[in-house]
Amino acid sequence: MIFLFEFLYLLSAVLFIVGLKFLSSPPRARQGNTLAAVGMVVATVTLLAQLQFSPEGGGIHNLPLIAGAIAIGAIAGAVGARRVAMTDMPQMVALLNGCGGGAAALISVAEFLHKGEPRAGADTMFGCIIGSISLSGSVVAFAKLQGLVSEKAINSPIQKGVNGLLFLSLLGLVGWLGFAAGGANAFYALLGVSLAFGVLMVMPIGGADMPVVISLLNSFTGLAVAATGFVLENNALIISGTLVGASGTLLTMLMCKAMNRSLGNVLFAGFGSTTTASAAGAAGGAAKNYREVGVDDAAVLLANVQSLIIVPGYGMAVAQAQHAVRELADLLAKKGVDVKYAIHPVAGRMPGHMNVLLAEANVPYDQLFDLDQINPEFERADVALVIGANDVVNPAARTDTSSPIYGMPILDADKSRHVICIKRSMNPGFAGIDNQLYYEPRCSMLFGDAKGAVSKLVEAVKAL
Amino acid sequence: MNVTLMAEIWVFALAVFVGIEVISKVPVVLHTPLMSGTNAIHGIVMLGGVLVLAGAHEPVLMVLGFLAVVLGAMNLFGGFVVTDRMLEMFKARKKDGKA
Numbered sequence: 001m002i003f004l005f006e007f008l009y010l011l012s013a014v015l016f017i018v019g020l021k022f023l024s025s026p027p028r029a030r031q032g033n034t035l036a037a038v039g040m041v042v043a044t045v046t047l048l049a050q051l052q053f054s055p056e057g058g059g060i061h062n063l064p065l066i067a068g069a070i071a072i073g074a075i076a077g078a079v080g081a082r083r084v085a086m087t088d089m090p091q092m093v094a095l096l097n098g099c100g101g102g103a104a105a106l107i108s109v110a111e112f113l114h115k116g117e118p119r120a121g122a123d124t125m126f127g128c129i130i131g132s133i134s135l136s137g138s139v140v141a142f143a144k145l146q147g148l149v150s151e152k153a154i155n156s157p158i159q160k161g162v163n164g165l166l167f168l169s170l171l172g173l174v175g176w177l178g179f180a181a182g183g184a185n186a187f188y189a190l191l192g193v194s195l196a197f198g199v200l201m202v203m204p205i206g207g208a209d210m211p212v213v214i215s216l217l218n219s220f221t222g223l224a225v226a227a228t229g230f231v232l233e234n235n236a237l238i239i240s241g242t243l244v245g246a247s248g249t250l251l252t253m254l255m256c257k258a259m260n261r262s263l264g265n266v267l268f269a270g271f272g273s274t275t276t277a278s279a280a281g282a283a284g285g286a287a288k289n290y291r292e293v294g295v296d297d298a299a300v301l302l303a304n305v306q307s308l309i310i311v312p313g314y315g316m317a318v319a320q321a322q323h324a325v326r327e328l329a330d331l332l333a334k335k336g337v338d339v340k341y342a343i344h345p346v347a348g349r350m351p352g353h354m355n356v357l358l359a360e361a362n363v364p365y366d367q368l369f370d371l372d373q374i375n376p377e378f379e380r381a382d383v384a385l386v387i388g389a390n391d392v393v394n395p396a397a398r399t400d401t402s403s404p405i406y407g408m409p410i411l412d413a414d415k416s417r418h419v420i421c422i423k424r425s426m427n428p429g430f431a432g433i434d435n436q437l438y439y440e441p442r443c444s445m446l447f448g449d450a451k452g453a454v455s456k457l458v459e460a461v462k463a464l
Numbered sequence: 465m466n467v468t469l470m471a472e473i474w475v476f477a478l479a480v481f482v483g484i485e486v487i488s489k490v491p492v493v494l495h496t497p498l499m500s501g502t503n504a505i506h507g508i509v510m511l512g513g514v515l516v517l518a519g520a521h522e523p524v525l526m527v528l529g530f531l532a533v534v535l536g537a538m539n540l541f542g543g544f545v546v547t548d549r550m551l552e553m554f555k556a557r558k559k560d561g562k563a
Binding site: 029036044047058059061062070071072073074076077078082096103107109110111215221224225226233234236237244247248254255350351359360362368 | 476515521548549
């Protein structure tokens, strides 16, 4: 009997792995998600059967409570997931991730109390610490993205000192619980300090870096779940948690690489806190000139070129302009313009977020090109149309060593024959950095909110 | 150290490599659904909550287990539904030229 259960757990693990594998190719990705969900059903049924029928299972107590809890969580999760807007996806993932981390922390506490020993095992403490950090960190990330607390990066020595103290007290508590039998109060202290550490870890990080943080916390929760698998001696939890922990870590690295920064720099440098100084410096310099272009002139230009590269940014998504952008692209394509989209790795607020937003507007994914594919093409492009993007096309990243974004790979929009930037005003963008591109002679500014401006462009192109 | 623990460590170590290997070829296009997809998979923590709750006799453990199952189920169901919603929208250019 026990072999049957273990075999079914193995089957669910294989389904998770194949599901993840399928997620790596666009045509099969949805199937992959479904396979992973099937794996989850197999694992759940197996666990319940094991509890009920295996000799050491001990039967299922509290079955109505279990069913009720699953029903509440399932309805809340599924309804929230159905309703959330695609632009709010980063917050949603942060919130769901926090739930998982919280569950792992609660399980660790319960198992510590259940065993009733004054000492705690390494797995129990690890699950508690990492799960709690993931929970409180995710809640702060959610609050920052939702605008409930300031998105600004904070970089103060006091805050670093407090973090250091918290870290030392975590180490102390771990030693006390692991070797000196600290008891329940020490475990509650461990929980509290971990929660505080999660808050203070994410609080100083600026909104622009939140994707990296969420991805990191995602892998944290995976590891916390793996730890609870060790505590509960369940292979399905160990495998799934570890898969997520490993892949999440890799994904985090990829995202840091896309911004040309190290993970340590993202977590501890307070990126963006220095930008007020540099923005003020830029404004204090000689008044720079920029060219403005009207909707009709822009429409004439766009309709008469061979190739156009659209550079969408988060500003486009916030204005919900993606449908209008797709309409414009379709119109121009009918007039014989070759339209491509250039997607920066950190466009939007999560890696690949922009792809999702454009997919929502029915833009086919084979028109979307990532940085390495599209950059050589800007030189040959007649027009680069920058919509609500700013830092990802700022040439300062290539040339100005004093700029906070120096070294970040950018889209070479400034190399195409003409550049049109749709922007509300000349105010600096998300990271608060002035953009040299706007003052280039080949660049024209089209002022207006992304949706309004693009809709007017659509009308103007139709009228031609 | 017993045999069970050793076997668990084997499983853990191998899963690290599988996790990295399986993900390493994912195109940027799919990074967001991948993040929320892996997020859904760690929703399996719900089963950990079920294990706690199914063996709980004291009120404290029942409350902790109950909350863990609720949170785990939110993570699990929310994650899969939201990932499916995203992936549903990914479509290739149709042959007839219309997007």
